[in-house]
Structures are given as C-alpha cells and as structure tokens.
Amino acid sequence: MRDQVFIEGLQGDTCIGVYDWERQLRQRVVLDMVLFTTLDAAGRSDDLRQTVDYKSVSDRVLGFVGSARFELIESLAEALSRILLSEFSIDAVTLRISKPGAVPDAANVGVSIHRERTSEQAG
Numbered sequence: 001m002r003d004q005v006f007i008e009g010l011q012g013d014t015c016i017g018v019y020d021w022e023r024q025l026r027q028r029v030v031l032d033m034v035l036f037t038t039l040d041a042a043g044r045s046d047d048l049r050q051t052v053d054y055k056s057v058s059d060r061v062l063g064f065v066g067s068a069r070f071e072l073i074e075s076l077a078e079a080l081s082r083i084l085l086s087e088f089s090i091d092a093v094t095l096r097i098s099k100p101g102a103v104p105d106a107a108n109v110g111v112s113i114h115r116e117r118t119s120e121q122a123g
C-alpha cells in the first residue's frame with residue numbers, strides 16, 4: 001500500500017444542488033480526502049518540499065469549492081479529483097464529500113470516489 005496524506009472534515013460553502021431553491025444560496029459541504037503518494041523522502045529529509053503539503057491542498061480545495069457551481073456533489077468530486085491529480089504530486093485520491101442536512105432524517109449523505117492519476121496528468 002502506498003503512503004497517504006489525509007485531510008478530514010474540511011468545510012466550505014458552495015452553490016450546490018439540483019433544485020431551484022438550492023441555486024439561490026450557498027450550502028455547507030464537508031470534504032475528507034486521502035492523497036496517495038510516497039513519503040519516505042520527506043521522512044528522511046524533514047523537508048516540506050518532499051511531501052504533499054496538506055495546507056496547500058486545503059487552500060486550493062476551499063478556493064475551488066467557494067467559487068464552484070454544480071448541481072450534483074458527484075460533479076464537484078470529479079472536478080476536485082482532476083485538480084488534485086494534475087496539480088499535486090500524488091498517484092491517486094480518495095475523496096468523500098458530505099452534504100450534511102440535505103436529508104433531514106439522515107445523519108449524513110454524500111459520495112466517495114477514488115481516482116488514479118493518468119499518464120496525461122502532470123505531477
């Protein structure tokens with residue numbers, strides 16, 4: 001198994017939803033992600049440049065989420081996975097997006113996707 005950098009419970013507000021009333025407001029989404037990479041060089045060198053900086057990833061994700069306009073959380077997840085795979089030095093990402101409160105009778109709802117880096121995606 002590859003090494004992992006993870007981010008849990010990252011919260012942002014965005015325009016998301018399929019219904020007309022949802023297009024008029026911003027709703028909270030919560031993101032959990034696992035970034036698959038190799039960490040041995042960073043562990044040996046103690047150098048941030050040798051790893052995936054979870055602060056940089058968090059800032060990039062929240063910046064995108066804040067200006068995004070999608071209907072489905074699947075679409076937000078797909079777009080974010082493409083950004084992460086093309087802009088950061090990772091081999092794969094597992095991304096979970098929750099939309100708390102979307103179904104009042106459920107504790108939580110959301111999607112989880114796993115995407116691998118393709119040969120076209122730079123690192």
Ligand SMILES: Nc1nc2c(c(=O)[nH]1)N=C([C@H](O)[C@@H](O)CO)CN2
Pocket residue numbers: 016017018019022071072073074099102103
């Ligand atoms: N699989 C999904 N199901 C639903 C979504 C979604 O994004 N993915 N969205 C909605 C509505 O926008 C809902 O959140 C409104 O409460 C319904 N189902």
